[in-house]
Amino acid sequence: MTLRDGMIWNVQCKNNMTDLAWIEAEPKRFARYNRNLVLAYERALAKERNREGVLTAHLGNDAVEHMLVSRFPVVTDNSRIVAFSQIDDFANRADAILANRKHDAVK
Numbered sequence: 001m002t003l004r005d006g007m008i009w010n011v012q013c014k015n016n017m018t019d020l021a022w023i024e025a026e027p028k029r030f031a032r033y034n035r036n037l038v039l040a041y042e043r044a045l046a047k048e049r050n051r052e053g054v055l056t057a058h059l060g061n062d063a064v065e066h067m068l069v070s071r072f073p074v075v076t077d078n079s080r081i082v083a084f085s086q087i088d089d090f091a092n093r094a095d096a097i098l099a100n101r102k103h104d105a106v107k
Contacts, residue, residue, distance in 0.1 A: 001055070008055055008064045009094065010048055014041065016072045038076045041068050045080055065097055 002009050016037065023030050045066050052064045066080060067090070073083050079093050 003061075004094065006061070006063060007098070008059060008061050010052070010055060010064060010066045012044060012048065012066070012068045014044070014068060014070050014072075016070070018072060020073075034072075034075050037070065037072060037074050038078065038081065041070065041074070041076075041081050042078065044068060065094070065101075067094065067097075 002011065018033070023033050045068055048066045052066075055064055056062045068081050069084055069087065069090075070081060071084050073085055074081060075083075079096060082090055082093060
């Protein structure tokens with residue numbers, strides 16, 4: 001968890017102990033494993049969203065965003081799930097999430 005510009009960022013780090021050589025040996029296996037990880041990660045993000053009242057009550061701030069960093073090189077279009085190999089892009093993704101949040105609030 002961290003604060004950035006008055007926003008609480010709840011960041012989960014997931015370390016999946018998997019033999020990448022075994023997973024990458026078959027494209028179908030990689031696709032299936034990747035799909036299952038993305039679903040699990042999306043459930044984890046939803047679980048955190050459902051519990052954010054605990055954070056807001058404890059920290060006294062109602063602005064919370066959730067992100068997840070995966071050690072597995074996951075492939076997804078969910079901007080809240082960041083592969084560790086793309087950690088340099090984390091700040092850009094966070095900025096995009098905030099921009100979308102502001103855009104949605106105007107609607």
